[in-house]
Amino acid sequence: MVSERDVLHIAELADIGIDKEELAEFTGRFNEILDYFDILDQVSADETRESDRANVFREDVVEPPLPEEEVLANSREKEDGFFRAPRVM
Amino acid sequence: MATISFSQKDGHNAFIPTLSEADTGPGALSGIPLAGQDNISTRGLPTTCGSRILEGYVPPYDAHVVTLLKKAGAAIVGKTNMDEFGMGTTTENSAFGPTKNPADPSRVPGGSSGGSAAAVASGMVRMALGTDTGGSIRCPAAFCGIVGHKPTYGRVSRYGLIAYANSLEQIGPMARSVSDISLLMEVLSGYDPRDSTSINCPYSHIPDPEIRGLKIGVPEEYFGEGVDAKVASVVWDGITLLERKGAEVITCRIPSMVYALAAYYVTCTSEASSNLARFDGVRYGPPADPKLPWHDAFQQQRRHGFGIEVKRRIMLGTFALSSGYYGKYYAKAQAARQQVRNDFLRLFRTFDVIAGPTMPTVAFRLGEKTDPLSMYLSDILTVPANLAGIPAISVPCGTSDGLPVGLQIMGPHFKDERVIDVAYAFEQGVSR
Numbered sequence: 087m088v089s090e091r092d093v094l095h096i097a098e099l100a101d102i103g104i105d106k107e108e109l110a111e112f113t114g115r116f117n118e119i120l121d122y123f124d125i126l127d128q129v130s131a132d133e134t135r136e137s138d139r140a141n142v143f144r145e146d147v148v149e150p151p152l153p154e155e156e157v158l159a160n161s162r163e164k165e166d167g168f169f170r171a172p173r174v175m
Numbered sequence: 176m177a178t179i180s181f182s183q184k185d186g187h188n189a190f191i192p193t194l195s196e197a198d199t200g201p202g203a204l205s206g207i208p209l210a211g212q213d214n215i216s217t218r219g220l221p222t223t224c225g226s227r228i229l230e231g232y233v234p235p236y237d238a239h240v241v242t243l244l245k246k247a248g249a250a251i252v253g254k255t256n257m258d259e260f261g262m263g264t265t266t267e268n269s270a271f272g273p274t275k276n277p278a279d280p281s282r283v284p285g286g287s288s289g290g291s292a293a294a295v296a297s298g299m300v301r302m303a304l305g306t307d308t309g310g311s312i313r314c315p316a317a318f319c320g321i322v323g324h325k326p327t328y329g330r331v332s333r334y335g336l337i338a339y340a341n342s343l344e345q346i347g348p349m350a351r352s353v354s355d356i357s358l359l360m361e362v363l364s365g366y367d368p369r370d371s372t373s374i375n376c377p378y379s380h381i382p383d384p385e386i387r388g389l390k391i392g393v394p395e396e397y398f399g400e401g402v403d404a405k406v407a408s409v410v411w412d413g414i415t416l417l418e419r420k421g422a423e424v425i426t427c428r429i430p431s432m433v434y435a436l437a438a439y440y441v442t443c444t445s446e447a448s449s450n451l452a453r454f455d456g457v458r459y460g461p462p463a464d465p466k467l468p469w470h471d472a473f474q475q476q477r478r479h480g481f482g483i484e485v486k487r488r489i490m491l492g493t494f495a496l497s498s499g500y501y502g503k504y505y506a507k508a509q510a511a512r513q514q515v516r517n518d519f520l521r522l523f524r525t526f527d528v529i530a531g532p533t534m535p536t537v538a539f540r541l542g543e544k545t546d547p548l549s550m551y552l553s554d555i556l557t558v559p560a561n562l563a564g565i566p567a568i569s570v571p572c573g574t575s576d577g578l579p580v581g582l583q584i585m586g587p588h589f590k591d592e593r594v595i596d597v598a599y600a601f602e603q604g605v606s607r
Contacts, residue, residue: 103478156235172472
């Protein structure tokens with residue numbers, strides 16, 4: 087069972103703002119879904135072995151990028167060719 | 176370059192934007208009006224994923240599939256409505272309002288590619304693109320009475336598809352006939368170095384309706400608990416038609432089906448929690464408040480920008496990946512996913528294809544399903560193909576209470592041609 091406090095904590099971790107009025111509903115639904123996920127407890131641990139995988143990554147090839155004005159075109163907060171983000175400190 | 180004019184009335188809210196004129200050129204799809212989906216990037220044309228958080232976003236580049244469509248001469252006449260970021264089974268989770276089902280406008284078209292299905296089923300366009308993460312092409316195809324194909328994972332490039340759950344999703348064709356599905360697959364398939372999971376496996380095929388001697392496996396689980404008896408009966412009649420055309424039908428079992436839905440939802444929500452972290456209002460979408468500290472700014476942005484189902488899935492995924500729960504949820508889901516894959520590989524040693532219903536019921540009424548878990552449960556018959564990465568098609572197979580029912584055909588990896596042939600045989604058999 088997760089509590090409303092747990093749900094608020096998860097919302098903080100995910101930077102999802104949820105409204106107080108939504109909290110009880112979110113918590114109830116969360117628990118119903120997590121109860122359903124409990125079926126995965128029956129999957130035996132010895133089957134968690136990852137099967138062989140081949141590396142399919144290619145070498146990086148440098149290609150001409152998009153023009154700066156196109157990259158910035160969708161941002162309303164920009165300065166000197168940079169995106170302007172909210173302050174961190 | 177020539178243009179075609181497009182003035183179809185959109186009575187089902189199938190499109191977000193439409194164009195009154197669209198460019199066309201020579202090629203296999205010359206002059207054919209075709210709908211893109213609103214999560215597939217189109218240079219110069221708004222692309223929102225049905226979300227307020229991308230309101231006003233205009234991509235500076237085309238998705239690889241869009242480049243291919245343009246090269247083939249197709250006229251892209253608009254971007255179709257969808258559940259926000261592909262998260263839903265009804266298209267009701269769109270910030271632009273629900274799409275209605277052309278077969279019965281009081282019903283949902285299915286989702287998440289419900290706009291594409293409605294645009295095709297209503298005759299507005301001949302074909303459309305959809306994306307299928309857990310059934311999002313096949314479900315609306317079944318509910319609206321058209322054909323929809325989820326290609327083998329890796330066969331169609333995802334470059335320019337705005338990601339929701341990368342390891343599961345594929346772009347694929349939706350149309351009113353199997354021949355058109357095949358035609359569109361020919362244009363869409365092939366290697367693209369910009370998608371690291373792209374595989375060099377082009378599609379060049381003309382559907383062949385000869386299925387004598389074909390071995391069809393029918394899993395008991397596809398006719399089990401939760402599957403509407405009338406839908407099951409319509410689909411059995413369809414499978415019997417394939418038998419009459421010379422196929423051999425044998426029942427089989429997929430024991431891992433009990434884990435499939437949970438494995439799917441843990442995986443897709445985990446991937447979503449990571450993918451959707453990029454929507455913070457800095458580079459695209461309505462701007463975050465630059466005066467607020469960053470967590471406050473991002474939380475405010477995402478509180479207003481995301482709908483409730485998107486928030487729920489981001490939070491479920493964040494929880495499933497969080498310290499102390501990773502082993503219980505994510506790791507177990509991956510083990511279960513491997514079991515699903517192994518079950519299919521085992522079945523394909525005996526059978527050429529697997530058949531069953533696409534959806535356990537017919538289309539729901541608009542507003543009928545409000546509880547998320549029961550909505551998730553309706554994806555039970557489509558998610559296994561995504562977990563295994565195999566091709567799967569839904570082809571119309573009659574009606575139940577006057578509403579369309581889809582027959583689903585699944586095949587081994589890279590045998591898209593085979594499932595398309597079986598669907599073609601079925602379609603030809605029905606029309607005779």
